[in-house]
Amino acid sequence: MSQDSVYQTDALIAEDIDAYLETHQHKTMLRFITCGSVDDGKSTLIGRLLYDSKMIFEDQLEALSNDSKKVGTQGQEIDFALLVDGLAAEREQGITIDVAYRFFNTEKRKFIVADCPGHEQYTRNMVTGASTADLAVILIDARKGVLVQTRRHSYLCHLIGITNIVLAVNKMDLVDYSQEVFDSIVADYRAFAESIGIANFTAMPISGFKGDNITAAPSANTPWYSGPSLVEHLESVEVLSEVASQKPFRMPVQWVNRPNLDFRGFSGLIATGSVKPGDTVRALPSGKTSTVKSIVTYDGELDEAIAGQSVTLTLTDEIDISRGDVLCVADNPPEVADQFEATLVWLNDEDLHVGRGYWLKIGTQTVSATVQQPKYRVDVNTMDKLAAKTLSLNDIGVAEVYADKPIVFEPYADSRTLGGFILIDKITNATVGAGLLNFSLRRSQNVHWQATDITREHHASMKNQTPRVLWFTGLSGSGKSTIANEVEKKLALMNRHTFLLDGDNVRHGLNKDLGFTEADRIENIRRIGEVAKLMTDAGLIVLTAFISPFRSERQMVREMLADHEFIEIFVDTPLEVAEARDVKGLYKKARAGQLKNFTGIDSPYEAPEQPEITVNTVEMTPEEAAAFIVDRILPLK
Amino acid sequence: MxxxxxxxxxxxxxxxxxxxxxxxxxxxxxxxxxxxxxxxxxxxxxxxxxxxxxxxxxxxxxxxxxxxxxxxxxxxxxxxxxxxxxxxxxxxxxxxxxxxxxxxxxxxxxxxxxxxxxxxxxxxxxxxxxxxxxxxxxxxxxxxxxxxxxxxxxxxxxxxxxxxxxxxxxxxxxxxxxxxxxxxxxxxxxxxxxxxxxxxIEIVPLYFAAERPTFEYEGGLFMADDIERLERVMGARPAITMKSVRFRTLGCFPLTGAVESEAATLSEVIQETLLTTTSERQGRVIDKDAGGxxxxxxxxxxxx
Known part of the structure; x- marks a missing residue:
């Protein structure tokens, strides 16, 4: 393998380091992802790129050649794959599990390669690697042609918005560098690519192992090939941030910089477009406008800043702006909405819970959001749309997403920053899903909150009380309804205006369409939460008696209400005591298998971690428990 | 633009x-x-x-x-x-x-x-x-x-x-x-x-080559930054040689190997870094414990 022009750097470094550094200083950066399975020679290709660009040192090479002899698959030759498979478990199993990032330079660019695993069970890793990539290299084994996984990888790259796709037909050395083989694979791929909306791709015949068409083209073995080498192509494609700077100006505000009363700056990374002092900008969601006074950086004020730069802007007017707001060009702002259609990629072992509240982070905004039942999920191998009740790990589907307050957004196709979001589980804090906003729903644009003249404060003061929700939670038969009933009687005697929402009663009317699956139980609680919220708006003290077994749903209701309005009351009764009582005979049925998803038997109960009030029904009578609760809420008024 | x-x-x-x-x-x-x-x-x-x-x-x-x-x-x-x-x-x-x-x-x-x-x-x-x-x-x-x-x-x-x-x-x-x-x-x-x-950006002068007191220990070259303390801990005063050395990474002085070098400016250090054939962490003992x-x-x- 000869060293080609792209890597003629050693001489310059040795002779004139300052000239070399001057060149290096002006390099741009391209991030790309390589897709393919172990068998396609992906790791070998990356190892080759690192090796050719001198990113492998002698000590690493020495360790590598020892390892190659021990566990390598290339006989006595150096197994480049061992260089890039990082984690110990992966080395033993000979597969790439996680996304690994690699770096190399050529004369023109610095490259960051996301090396992603190829198997279907690693879809989430591939999506992760693709999310920051300007370009994707899709590897095909020339002996095998377009496979199911080729389609999957191409679909995922297209989904995540990668427009620069390289079809690298690898292992050409094993098919005698046959043009016929190459052409037929490219034709197959073109037919497929067009069917899923990939308009352009660049195909090249390579051998990662032998080095053909990697740094220079055409290789002596492929005189029939007239395109660029892989590296030449990587050096010349336009990077995302260059495209982004042509779009309208948007900057999510990360941080309000206030060192003293005389300075108020808004810091952020410019997502798209450019900005200059004197530009009129709009702050969303407030919609207020002002003029850019200066672009402040540590290195002095700038005349202009473009997409990809982290800056601090000062404005001529004192308008209220905080983290999560978006500064944008005044006459072409993005949309603000709270209901969307989105494409979701599920990243967690635990399925999507339809209706459950998750944290949704988009740009610098974090809101609470729920996902509706998916319209469909996509079979990533066949691209078929399948019916789905939920999404499991690595599933991709389309669903409506409702946020609890409006967010500033753009369709993902226009902006990865304002259109891409993650979903975070509120209890485990795991990143469970990723989403691409497609469009806002018409009803979210048209349904506005009706401002009424008689406010909730007015309702409350007429009743001379502070509205509360006393949320009783506990196992079936723990005594929730009995105690809640006692509490309500005591409050009524004190002239408090109350209302008791009881589990069974609500199921007879408002929620009679719901069953007892996990999704239905979440929806049950959500509706009760909304009703309780309306009642607090009316100034009432609301008592609710529901098993409400899941922490996250109770948390969801807590977040619907104003601070301190939600009083969680844990009716603490051990399972064996509740089961022994079995007032409604339900435990007996559940034990006999006649009742499915029964809390405590075949469905979990997640006890509150920090309830405002706990009553122990083994030690207290319902009467005593009620008195105990009233004593605790009275000081709250 | x-x-x-x-x-x-x-x-x-x-x-x-x-x-x-x-x-x-x-x-x-x-x-x-x-x-x-x-x-x-x-x-x-x-x-x-x-x-x-x-x-x-x-x-x-x-x-x-x-x-x-x-x-x-x-x-x-x-x-x-x-x-x-x-x-x-x-x-x-x-x-x-x-x-x-x-x-x-x-x-x-x-x-x-x-x-x-x-x-x-x-x-x-x-x-x-x-x-x-x-x-x-x-x-x-x-x-x-x-x-x-x-x-x-x-x-x-x-x-x-x-x-x-x-x-x-x-x-x-x-x-x-x-x-x-x-x-x-x-x-x-x-x-x-x-x-x-x-x-x-100001960095520790040890990154640049200079004449420094060095000693050899278990096959590596180290700098005697505090000879009295070394003597106390090692039990004997190590043999000191003055050499032009610099450091590619900085940790504890008895654990950080020095490299012989004449690179006294940033450009020269970068030049040496680029032309070198061993990776940066090689001077550190920590990576070699417990195999790969x-x-x-x-x-x-x-x-x-």
Whole structure:
């Protein structure tokens, strides 16, 4: 393998380091992802790129050649794959599990390669690697042609918005560098690519192992090939941030910089477009406008800043702006909405819970959001749309997403920053899903909150009380309804205006369409939460008696209400005591298998971690428990 | 039309974005400060991220008492110039037991650094700690997230990392859990050097070649930064030779191998770095413990 022009750097470094550094200083950066399975020679290709660009040192090479002899698959030759498979478990199993990032330079660019695993069970890793990539290299084994996984990888790259796709037909050395083989694979791929909306791709015949068409083209073995080498192509494609700077100006505000009363700056990374002092900008969601006074950086004020730069802007007017707001060009702002259609990629072992509240982070905004039942999920191998009740790990589907307050957004196709979001589980804090906003729903644009003249404060003061929700939670038969009933009687005697929402009663009317699956139980609680919220708006003290077994749903209701309005009351009764009582005979049925998803038997109960009030029904009578609760809420008024 | 951003401009903007996200979302962040060149770059980026305010978090140096004297001098000056509080933690147990690199081998790193770090983070209640680690340093680092989540006992679970998409970082955690954040994950050694040069960042003089007192120990070349102390611990005064040497990384002086060099300016250092044929961490003993998986294992135990 000869060293080609792209890597003629050693001489310059040795002779004139300052000239070399001057060149290096002006390099741009391209991030790309390589897709393919172990068998396609992906790791070998990356190892080759690192090796050719001198990113492998002698000590690493020495360790590598020892390892190659021990566990390598290339006989006595150096197994480049061992260089890039990082984690110990992966080395033993000979597969790439996680996304690994690699770096190399050529004369023109610095490259960051996301090396992603190829198997279907690693879809989430591939999506992760693709999310920051300007370009994707899709590897095909020339002996095998377009496979199911080729389609999957191409679909995922297209989904995540990668427009620069390289079809690298690898292992050409094993098919005698046959043009016929190459052409037929490219034709197959073109037919497929067009069917899923990939308009352009660049195909090249390579051998990662032998080095053909990697740094220079055409290789002596492929005189029939007239395109660029892989590296030449990587050096010349336009990077995302260059495209982004042509779009309208948007900057999510990360941080309000206030060192003293005389300075108020808004810091952020410019997502798209450019900005200059004197530009009129709009702050969303407030919609207020002002003029850019200066672009402040540590290195002095700038005349202009473009997409990809982290800056601090000062404005001529004192308008209220905080983290999560978006500064944008005044006459072409993005949309603000709270209901969307989105494409979701599920990243967690635990399925999507339809209706459950998750944290949704988009740009610098974090809101609470729920996902509706998916319209469909996509079979990533066949691209078929399948019916789905939920999404499991690595599933991709389309669903409506409702946020609890409006967010500033753009369709993902226009902006990865304002259109891409993650979903975070509120209890485990795991990143469970990723989403691409497609469009806002018409009803979210048209349904506005009706401002009424008689406010909730007015309702409350007429009743001379502070509205509360006393949320009783506990196992079936723990005594929730009995105690809640006692509490309500005591409050009524004190002239408090109350209302008791009881589990069974609500199921007879408002929620009679719901069953007892996990999704239905979440929806049950959500509706009760909304009703309780309306009642607090009316100034009432609301008592609710529901098993409400899941922490996250109770948390969801807590977040619907104003601070301190939600009083969680844990009716603490051990399972064996509740089961022994079995007032409604339900435990007996559940034990006999006649009742499915029964809390405590075949469905979990997640006890509150920090309830405002706990009553122990083994030690207290319902009467005593009620008195105990009233004593605790009275000081709250 | 402004020229496209260079790779260093983009790396800088990315690092500043990450640092600001942590400041905005963490309750009590801290910046790990080891006085090396990567730390110098990190400190510089923090200053840039919040200018004209000082960075809204302190610096934490987990000290082993065995650093080079030049390092201690720069530490004090840098913190003061940045207008930041400097916290120094020395593991009292290691202090008491007189743990040192000669008698205690791997235990020295474990007690002073790994344990010391955990103690400091727990003691001050920091929920996010910035580190200057880079993905090009070592294989298991290549797969670590920018926001690396740690359990209440500071452990790292490589199989259970949070997916990190776009530039959206999930900083949510429960009480007692913490996050290590690596803003210069995507930088290479060359990027760091070049950034130091372009931004004129002050670094410890030990990175540049000069005549220094050296001694050989177990096949490596080391600098006798404190000959009296060496003599006490080693039991005999090592044979000193004056040599023109410099350091590619800086740690404890008896653990950090010197390289013979004439590179006295930044350009020359970069030139030597580029033409060298051994990787940066090779001078460090830590990676060689426990076979190929040395660093990965240390990180699972809570090492940075």
């Amino acid at each position: 402004t020229a496209p951003l260079t790779h260093l401009q983009r790396l800088e903007a990315e690092a500043i974005h990450i640092i600001r996200e942590v400041a905005a979302e963490a309750e009590k962040p801290v910046m790990m400060y080891s006085i090396g060149k990567d730390s110098a770059v990190m400190l510089h980026l923090a200053k840039k991220a919040f200018y004209p305010s000082p960075p809204p978090f302190p610096l934490l140096h987990v000290d082993t008492t065995w650093k080079f004297r030049d390092m201690y001098a720069l530490r004090e000056r840098s913190a003061e110039e940045a207008g930041m509080e400097l916290l120094v933690h020395q593991n009292p147990e290691a202090q008491e037991r007189g743990i040192n690199p000669f008698d205690h081998g791997p235990l020295h790193t474990d007690m002073w650094k790994t344990e010391g770090l955990k103690q400091a983070l727990t003691m001050y209640g920091f929920d996010a700690a910035f580190g200057g680690a880079r993905r090009d340093e070592e294989k298991s680092r290549a797969k670590e997230r920018v926001f690396s989540f740690r359990t209440t006992s500071h452990g790292w679970d490589p199989k259970n990392q949070r997916p990190e998409l776009w530039n959206l970082y999930n900083a949510k955690k429960n009480k007692g859990e913490s996050i290590r954040v690596f803003p210069i994950s995507n930088w290479t050694e060359l990027d760091v050097w070049q950034y130091i040069q372009l931004e004129n 998986a040395g660093m990965e294992k240390k990180k699972q135990e809570g090492y940075f």
